Amino acid sequence: MTGKITTANTRIPASTGIPANADVTQRPLVAEPLTLPCGVTVKNRFYKSAMNEALADRDCAPTEKHVRLYRRWAAGGAGVLVTGNVMVDRTQLGEPGNVAVEDERDLAMLRRWAAAGTEHGAHCWMQINHPGRQSPITINRSPVAPSAGRLEGDYGRFFANPRELTRPQIHDIIRRFATTAGIAKKAGFTGVEIHAAHGYLINQFLSPLDNHRTDEYGGSLENRARFLFEIVDAVRAEVGPGFPVAVKINSSDVPTAVKVPRSADEADEKTPGGFDENESIWVIKRLSAMGVDLIDISGGTLEKPVIQTNSGAKEDEARGVYFTDFAERIAGTIDTPIALTGGFRNAVGMEKALSSGVTQMIGIARPLVVKPNLPNLIMNAKWQGTVRLPWITTGLKALDKAFGGILVISWFELQMNRIGRGKSPDPRIGGLRALLFAIRQHGIGALAPRRRKGHQ
Numbered sequence: 001m002t003g004k005i006t007t008a009n010t011r012i013p014a015s016t017g018i019p020a021n022a023d024v025t026q027r028p029l030v031a032e033p034l035t036l037p038c039g040v041t042v043k044n045r046f047y048k049s050a051m052n053e054a055l056a057d058r059d060c061a062p063t064e065k066h067v068r069l070y071r072r073w074a075a076g077g078a079g080v081l082v083t084g085n086v087m088v089d090r091t092q093l094g095e096p097g098n099v100a101v102e103d104e105r106d107l108a109m110l111r112r113w114a115a116a117g118t119e120h121g122a123h124c125w126m127q128i129n130h131p132g133r134q135s136p137i138t139i140n141r142s143p144v145a146p147s148a149g150r151l152e153g154d155y156g157r158f159f160a161n162p163r164e165l166t167r168p169q170i171h172d173i174i175r176r177f178a179t180t181a182g183i184a185k186k187a188g189f190t191g192v193e194i195h196a197a198h199g200y201l202i203n204q205f206l207s208p209l210d211n212h213r214t215d216e217y218g219g220s221l222e223n224r225a226r227f228l229f230e231i232v233d234a235v236r237a238e239v240g241p242g243f244p245v246a247v248k249i250n251s252s253d254v255p256t257a258v259k260v261p262r263s264a265d266e267a268d269e270k271t272p273g274g275f276d277e278n279e280s281i282w283v284i285k286r287l288s289a290m291g292v293d294l295i296d297i298s299g300g301t302l303e304k305p306v307i308q309t310n311s312g313a314k315e316d317e318a319r320g321v322y323f324t325d326f327a328e329r330i331a332g333t334i335d336t337p338i339a340l341t342g343g344f345r346n347a348v349g350m351e352k353a354l355s356s357g358v359t360q361m362i363g364i365a366r367p368l369v370v371k372p373n374l375p376n377l378i379m380n381a382k383w384q385g386t387v388r389l390p391w392i393t394t395g396l397k398a399l400d401k402a403f404g405g406i407l408v409i410s411w412f413e414l415q416m417n418r419i420g421r422g423k424s425p426d427p428r429i430g431g432l433r434a435l436l437f438a439i440r441q442h443g444i445g446a447l448a449p450r451r452r453k454g455h456q
């Protein structure tokens with residue numbers, strides 16, 4: 001296949017387009033099946049990454065819109081569709097419109113969602129999460145965290161001061177992850193992904209910035225990772241050996257610096273003391289030894305969110321495929337398949353990443369909202385372009401600045417909502433409409449930051 005990545009620091013460009021000499025006539029690597037450690041085979045390498053659909057009803061139940069959206073994605077050809085994060089406790093939501101699964105009350109609707117997401121031989125895996133302190137005050141006045149402590153800085157007022165979890169409460173949350181995974185399996189989801197990234201509760205336990213505990217869940221890396229490892233063990237015990245269990249984890253809490261307007265200075269700042277790359281590699285190796293079926297590599301949290309600006313394609317051009325350098329560090333050191341997520345925008349970038357061995361699956365999120373059938377288009381060589389994500393703007397600088405992250409999220413939520421209503425995505429829709437949509441859907445609180453700081 002096309003060019004091999006052999007050197008460290010090789011950058012996989014997201015937006016270069018397909019070069020004239022690229023051979024797109026042979027069967028692409030991205031169309032090859034992959035057998036996971038648990039013995040399950042997925043039909044190709046497209047891994048639709050989790051995006052909170054914000055489509056749940058007021059009781060956090062899935063709706064007909066989930067069914068339509070996932071039917072459309074399944075028809076689009078991806079091998080694995082990971083759901084948006086589903087919370088294990090309905091009193092602890094991360095964003096408005098989250099689905100929560102803590103018992104079987106919504107089993108019938110979950111079954112319909114899973115059935116739609118597994119059409120055409122696709123896998124549909126439920127992403128399972130607990131937000132911890134990253135739960136905005138507009139939806140949660142009583143968040144929990146590994147340690148208490150008021151948030152410093154401008155964003156402090158948007159997040160209530162969390163209560164420190166007691167050990168019985170920690171054990172209860174571990175049990176909840178297992179319960180949710182068991183219900184997902186019963187409903188017909190064909191795998192689960194545990195969300196240990198992006199600053200949510202498991203990431204808070206991993207990070208020495210958030211975790212100041214002095215018991216067996218804090219201190220050394222082994223202790224900080226204990227919460228994650230116990231969740232993985234509990235989930236595996238619940239779903240059994242032949243069922244895919246994936247983990248989404250940060251390469252570090254400091255994603256790659258992005259050189260784009262408005263964020264360059266910010267991106268050059270570091271977050272000293274967060275969960276770092278060496279720690280992440282240690283945790284990933286342990287997860288691999290524990291028999292996890294796939295590691296989904298992402299990054300970003302407290303100070304530096306995974307999507308750093310609202311500039312779309314411009315950010316992609318600056319960054320290329322996210323976290324490639326980190327994936328190169330672990331390539332070949334573990335047998336567990338990797339899904340590298342973020343920044344894949346064209347077939348060439350995907351083929352390069354797969355042929356280099358830097359990843360075994362192509363984690364892809366926003367492009368599948370604007371082009372739900374992208375996997376089939378690429379696998380059938382019917383489209384050879386580069387997905388250019390829009391610069392999402394209200395047309396007013398001050399508004400863009402104030403709501404950068406919410407703009408991006410709201411715009412993609414609006415598009416998923418359209419697909420959920422049986423319509424097509426409409427890239428011409430502007431940022432102002434996305435903000436108004438968010439207010440209509442979730443109330444004025446939708447405009448409060450949903451992450452602790454930054455854009456996404």
Ligand SMILES: Cc1cc2nc3c(=O)[nH]c(=O)nc-3n(C[C@H](O)[C@H](O)[C@H](O)COP(=O)(O)O)c2cc1C
Pocket residue numbers: 049050051052053083084085127195197198248298306307341342343344363364365366367408409410412413
């Ligand atoms: C609207 C929206 C919602 C998201 N929700 C989640 C989520 O629930 N869980 C998660 O792990 N990542 C979430 N993400 C991050 C994506 O999974 C992915 O890591 C990120 O968009 C980068 O991939 P991309 O460049 O292919 O879009 C979300 C992203 C967007 C745009």
